[in-house]
Amino acid sequence: MTRFYSRLWLCLPFALVITGCKSSPPPPTAAPAKPAVSYFKVDPATAGSVSGKITFSGRPPARKVIDMSEDPACVAAHKGKAMEESIIVGNKSGLENVFVYIKSGLEGKNFETPTATVVINQGGCQFHPHIIGVQVDQPVEITNSDPVTHNIHPMAEINREWNHSQGPGDPPMHRKFVKQEIMIPVKCNIHSWMHAYIGVLNHPYFTVSKEDGSFTIANLPPGTYTLATWQEKLGTQEQQVTVAPGGQAVINFTYKGRS
Amino acid sequence: MVLLFTAGCRAKVSESPIGPSVQLHAPLGLPPVPIPPDNPPTEATIALGKRLFYDIRLSKDNTLACATCHDPEHDFSDPHPISLGVGGAKGIRNAPTLINVAYQSSQFWDGRATSLEIQAASPIADPLEMNQTHKVSVSKLAKDPVYRKMFTDAFGSKDVTLGRVERSLASFERTILSGDSAFDRFQYGGQPTALTPAQARGLALFINPIKGNCAACHTITPQYALFTDGKFHNIGIGVNDDGTLKDAGRYHETTVKSDTGAFKTPTLRNIANTAPYMHDGSLQTLEQVVSFYAGQGNSNPYIDREIKTIHLDGQERSDLVEFLKSLTGKLPPNLEEEKSHP
Structure with a gap:
């Protein structure tokens, strides 16, 4: 996730340069066939960030070992215990794998589609990463590094739902999600324990909390936003946050477990 | 001119096999082999069909036979995912096995041929397969004295016709039976x-x-x-x-x-x-x-x-x-x- 995220940011300034070169003002009305979209340009002089930590309060639930015994090839492919990923509490009660995104406050701004590819790999009979964020229309590549066939099935409701078989050594699949949707549950039609979730947004301001529960959303234009979190078992939360010009807002979330 | 002349005569040439028909034995697990009334298999048509099946002269550059893609080493199928035609031309599909084709009510993956006889010669002329017009195939075969004898044995005269080629190939293919597994x-x-x-x-x-x-x-x-x-x-x-x-x-x-x-x-x-x-x-x-x-x-x-x-x-x-x-x-x-x- 971190890898993808950093790549996403790398391509943003580049995209801005291109947009910046088109100095002529965009036509006032877009042609219906191919609308000339003017993309929002973040001013680096005033861009700020919001960061914080997501904490799990109470006793962290013990992570269960995934029983892959119904497919011996998966047991062999995983090499060691496969741990269930639905609630992962790290050091100092940090909650990992929470999807964090700007839910509102960016209305009216169009963001260019990143060209960086987000990779979802099926390895050791699990999806990697487990929580995935992409922008609308961003290229998504699905790979299978296992010696077994998988059948990835994003159970989308707003986007097109599909499933597709991928055997060992098969070439990557190239897909994209064309509409905003939070979150799309993903399963493997063959291996019932395999789960992932994809958040599709029409802007680049999203991330996934790290092992220590921390997150940062950078390069934000100043403004007031609703910041939302999504956790597959523990649900969603929202908070208002104001990012001053060049400011570094801090905001924390707590998910309560059983005490 | 010569070609046209022979072509004109061709309509009168009988395409019915002569000689006693042979019973195709269905092995355990298969029903009786369906035989079209106008093409009962005979020893001579099966032998002729077999020779044609393995004959590379049925391709434009004399490199491919039916058996190239329906390879007996692979139980009459093609180990290449997509079968290759003359000059490496790439089709779009994998050549299916010929095992038990006698029982199929239609041929090809899309069923476009309603009989083995109709199917048999069409890959010969397909530009992505053997890429040779039927006229050329007929004239190439007619030059071979072995074929002249075999066509005579099978159909009563040495004339090589497309219909005779198709019927012979179909009769040979009907013998590719697998059961008793x-x-x-x-x-x-x-x-x-x-x-x-x-x-x-x-x-x-x-x-x-x-x-x-x-x-x-x-x-x-x-x-x-x-x-x-x-x-x-x-x-x-x-x-x-x-x-x-x-x-x-x-x-x-x-x-x-x-x-x-x-x-x-x-x-x-x-x-x-x-x-x-x-x-x-x-x-x-x-x-x-x-x-x-x-x-x-x-x-x-x-x-x-x-x-x-x-x-x-x-x-x-x-x-x-x-x-x-x-x-x-x-x-x-x-x-x-x-x-x-x-």
Whole structure:
């Protein structure tokens, strides 16, 4: 996730340069066939960030070992215990794998589609990463590094739902999600324990909390936003946050477990 | 001029085989071999068809015979995912096995030929296959004294005609029969130990509608098993990233929308020897085939309703693969190419 995220940011300034070169003002009305979209340009002089930590309060639930015994090839492919990923509490009660995104406050701004590819790999009979964020229309590549066939099935409701078989050594699949949707549950039609979730947004301001529960959303234009979190078992939360010009807002979330 | 003249005469040439017809023996597990009334197989037409089947002169550059893509070394199938024509021309499909084609009510993956006779010569003229016009094929064959004798023995005169070529090829192909496999001995031969325990479990899964559900299309009847319903189904092979289909399949023939991406159910006889699998040769192993179905294939708008959620664990998938290996029957002798005597 971190890898993808950093790549996403790398391509943003580049995209801005291109947009910046088109100095002529965009036509006032877009042609219906191919609308000339003017993309929002973040001013680096005033861009700020919001960061914080997501904490799990109470006793962290013990992570269960995934029983892959119904497919011996998966047991062999995983090499060691496969741990269930639905609630992962790290050091100092940090909650990992929470999807964090700007839910509102960016209305009216169009963001260019990143060209960086987000990779979802099926390895050791699990999806990697487990929580995935992409922008609308961003290229998504699905790979299978296992010696077994998988059948990835994003159970989308707003986007097109599909499933597709991928055997060992098969070439990557190239897909994209064309509409905003939070979150799309993903399963493997063959291996019932395999789960992932994809958040599709029409802007680049999203991330996934790290092992220590921390997150940062950078390069934000100043403004007031609703910041939302999504956790597959523990649900969603929202908070208002104001990012001053060049400011570094801090905001924390707590998910309560059983005490 | 000469060609035109002979062509004019051709209509009067009989294309009915002469001499006594031979009985094609159906091995255990197969029904009687259907024979068209106007083309009863004879020893002479079968022998002629066999020579034609292995004859590279039927291709434009004398490099390919029918047997190139329907390779007897691979139980009359093609190990290349997509079969290659003259000059490396790439078709779009994997040449299917010829095993038990005698029983099929239509030929080709899309069923565009309604008989073996109609099918037999069309790859010869297909630009992506042997790429030689029938006129050229006929004249090349007519130059060979061995053929002149064989056509005379088979049809009563030395004339080489397209119809005679087609009928002979079809009669030879009808002899490519496979039955009497371990499965047949278990199912129809009263030998309960013919299948291993894993294969017997695989058979149970194969016919169970809520497990493998394979027999929904790969038919097994109480009397015999062809392992095909002869119908066309979209099982989700060849689906593009946007959900469209690479090859419209049966739709090309019927222009019925629901036939989009549908292909004829292939036989499973000798399936262990006929990799790769599916109309585009996209699956390399039986394990992959079984897993493909276990995962409900690839979604697309025309997928067959029999492709449904099933659950097969690793053991069950392995049992199904073992069962498929029990369908390998011994092919009759005399199908291999005759080595010419000096």
